[in-house]
């Protein structure tokens with residue numbers, strides 16, 4: 001049932017080109033985004049996204065998409081904070097809950113807090129026969145299939161894909177995306193599964209880097225823009241399955257504190273696809289190198305050409321339109337953690353102290 005893989009997590013990482021293509025086929029018709037259930041994003045003045053763990057990281061990426069593509073103010077909350085904060089939920093607010101299992105206790109409680117206050121309760125779930133799905137006005141399924149590994153991989157990628165489709169649909173409805181731009185975005189989405197397959201070829205390099213990473217006691221992940229939440233994803237995956245302490249920082253925050261940690265023993269993973277923020281991220285990366293930090297740069301061929309000097313290692317990803325880069329860059333986040341954990345010999349599919357579905361507070 002692991003289809004020739006050593007772990008379910010390895011199998012699920014490799015399934016992603018197919019599972020991504022599967023979910024996209026449910027949200028795309030021709031060169032348009034067609035949601036399985038309509039929702040009017042032009043009649044809402046903000047979106048509040050609430051989730052736990054990796055699902056919350058997917059929301060943090062989606063914040064950039066909703067704001068940039070649809071000019072829709074977006075907030076992201078950790079469910080365990082949102083449920084007790086007694087924050088205002090305006091009648092024009094759309095509340096959106098993201099959960100693979102649909103059973104996470106804090107997310108469900110947060111949903112019940114928003115019920116009756118928000119304009120509508122939307123949820124992005126994998127398990128459609130779940131408590132969160134049942135309590136929602138509209139569900140947007142992610143069609144990832146059963147995910148066995150405790151560390152979420154294909155569900156995370158499909159959460160991102162559905163959230164991006166929602167953001168594009170919102171942009172169209174709100175007059176921010178015209179038909180031509182929508183067609184371009186849809187064309188970009190259709191390229192993604194192929195790029196994910198190509199991206200999987202970094203696996204050998206990740207395996208080769210695992211012995212060095214597994215010696216580290218701490219690892220820092222840096223990124224800007226939507227790569228900042230992706231840095232969180234890299235750090236979370238690594239902590240969960242390899243038990244190595246990892247932290248994520250927005251590159252621009254480095255000099256406000258964490259740069260004090262940098263010395264020659266600290267691996268620093270930098271997510272920097274070629275995008276308008278590339279040079280800013282690279283200048284932060286150079287500050288790390290000036291303090292002998294061991295930089296692992298994750299970029300594309302253009303980025304590698306411009307910024308490889310003096311870095312410890314480079315992982316070269318396929319070139320990609322920056323809008324879609326977070327989906328592709330889930331791969332290095334997953335593969336670095338996976339191979340480091342395999343090298344350490346930890347229980348990859350059932351890491352200590354963790355459960356697949358957290359149904360208690």
Ligand code: M6R
Pocket residue numbers: 052053054055098099100101102103104107150151152153237240356357358
């Ligand atoms: O089932 P959910 O999506 O609500 O689960 C939320 C988190 O528990 C989950 O994403 C967790 O962080 C994963 N183990 C991350 O890989």
